[in-house]
Amino acid sequence: MIKFEGVSKVFQSKGREVAAVQDVSLSIEKGEIFGVIGFSGAGKSTLLRLVNLLERPTTGKVIVNDQENLSLTEKELRMMRQRIGMIFQTFNLFNSRTVFGNVAYPLKLAKVPKQEINRRVTELLQFVGLADKAKYYPEQLSGGQKQRVGIARALATSPDILICDEATSALDPETTSDILNLLKKVNEEYNVTILLITHEMQVIRNICDRVAVMENGRVIEEGSVFDIFTNPKTQTTKNFISSVLNDKISSKLFEKLRSNPSSRLYRLVFTGEETSKPLLSDIAKSYQVDVNIIYGNISELQEVLFGQLIVELQGTDHEVDKAVKHLERFVQIKEVTTHAS
Numbered sequence: 001m002i003k004f005e006g007v008s009k010v011f012q013s014k015g016r017e018v019a020a021v022q023d024v025s026l027s028i029e030k031g032e033i034f035g036v037i038g039f040s041g042a043g044k045s046t047l048l049r050l051v052n053l054l055e056r057p058t059t060g061k062v063i064v065n066d067q068e069n070l071s072l073t074e075k076e077l078r079m080m081r082q083r084i085g086m087i088f089q090t091f092n093l094f095n096s097r098t099v100f101g102n103v104a105y106p107l108k109l110a111k112v113p114k115q116e117i118n119r120r121v122t123e124l125l126q127f128v129g130l131a132d133k134a135k136y137y138p139e140q141l142s143g144g145q146k147q148r149v150g151i152a153r154a155l156a157t158s159p160d161i162l163i164c165d166e167a168t169s170a171l172d173p174e175t176t177s178d179i180l181n182l183l184k185k186v187n188e189e190y191n192v193t194i195l196l197i198t199h200e201m202q203v204i205r206n207i208c209d210r211v212a213v214m215e216n217g218r219v220i221e222e223g224s225v226f227d228i229f230t231n232p233k234t235q236t237t238k239n240f241i242s243s244v245l246n247d248k249i250s251s252k253l254f255e256k257l258r259s260n261p262s263s264r265l266y267r268l269v270f271t272g273e274e275t276s277k278p279l280l281s282d283i284a285k286s287y288q289v290d291v292n293i294i295y296g297n298i299s300e301l302q303e304v305l306f307g308q309l310i311v312e313l314q315g316t317d318h319e320v321d322k323a324v325k326h327l328e329r330f331v332q333i334k335e336v337t338t339h340a341s
């Protein structure tokens with residue numbers, strides 16, 4: 001649906017070159033919700049803007065619906081842009097137009113007959129839960145309501161792709177959750193492929209199927225949300241995950257636990273079926289070790305259970321090694337050697 005093939009974008013800024021996107025290859029499939037996460041300056045917005053040619057790639061190809069966007073004529077480009085809706089962090093609504101007028105605007109531009117505009121706008125306002133706000137002006141709405149208008153407007157021309165530029169970054173957590181649910185509904189009921197960028201792992205966890213992590217213009221990690229959460233490879237990804245799973249112990253507690261020479265700390269990661277196995281009582285029975293649970297959580301990711309435990313294993317090195325070998329057969333297990341690991 002959207003393909004980036006070896007795409008780079010270099011800006012000339014005050015006599016020097018800024019490589020905003022560097023050699024990115026990604027494939028976003030029809031019907032999925034794909035998230036790109038990264039810190040400020042990672043290149044996310046630039047990557048997004050390459051999709052509808054708001055930025056032109058310096059090298060490489062961006063292919064949307066099997067067409068390379070640089071090869072499009074002006075008319076084809078206009079048509080392609082109608083197939084791609086976009087929503088923004090700052091909503092970008094017309095303050096002088098009503099809610100109805102904002103949603104109707106792209107349809108007017110596309111010269112859709114008035115009666116059809118009325119029908120479509122009414123349907124969309126119903127869909128986003130703002131049927132009773134048609135005559136309001138943006139300044140009379142909350143942030144969440146403004147973003148609902150933004151979503152309705154982006155859907156007006158029935159696009160197959162919706163790109164979301166930090167769509168929930170200006171919203172409080174509860175409103176963020178409402179808007180994410182609405183985006184999920186857009187994806188499922190209108191079968192719209194969604195490409196979103198964010199710096200919040202919560203957004204990725206809540207609605208994305210797959211994710212790419214960007215740093216310094218490059219994609220440093222990519223995969224299903226489940227794989228990335230359960231088996232992150234880079235420190236940046238681990239840091240993003242920690243921001244939502246709260247899976248680190250404090251340095252004070254770590255030092256306290258370390259002061260006991262006959263104990264070792266391990267992080268266990270369980271997925272799916274393994275979350276229901278009595279592994280810890282098994283090792284306590286089978287080996288001369290005591291098990292002390294320091295920290296634990298279980299969450300659901302893409303409808304699969306995913307649990308993490310930090311446990312203290314007390315016993316001789318020999319017995320602890322045997323217990324670890326046993327656990328390794330069922331779960332990911334790693335010794336915790338610093339409070340941040």
Ligand SMILES: Nc1ncnc2c1ncn2[C@@H]1O[C@H](COP(=O)(O)OP(=O)(O)OP(=O)(O)O)[C@@H](O)[C@H]1O
Pocket residue numbers: 011012013018019020038039040041042043044045046047
């Ligand atoms: N038009 C431009 N001219 C010069 N440099 C630019 C331009 N647009 C972006 N950059 C630079 O490219 C890099 C990537 O910027 P980009 O906005 O894509 O990152 P981002 O991950 O979206 O960050 P943010 O969330 O802060 O917008 C930054 O160093 C930025 O300063």
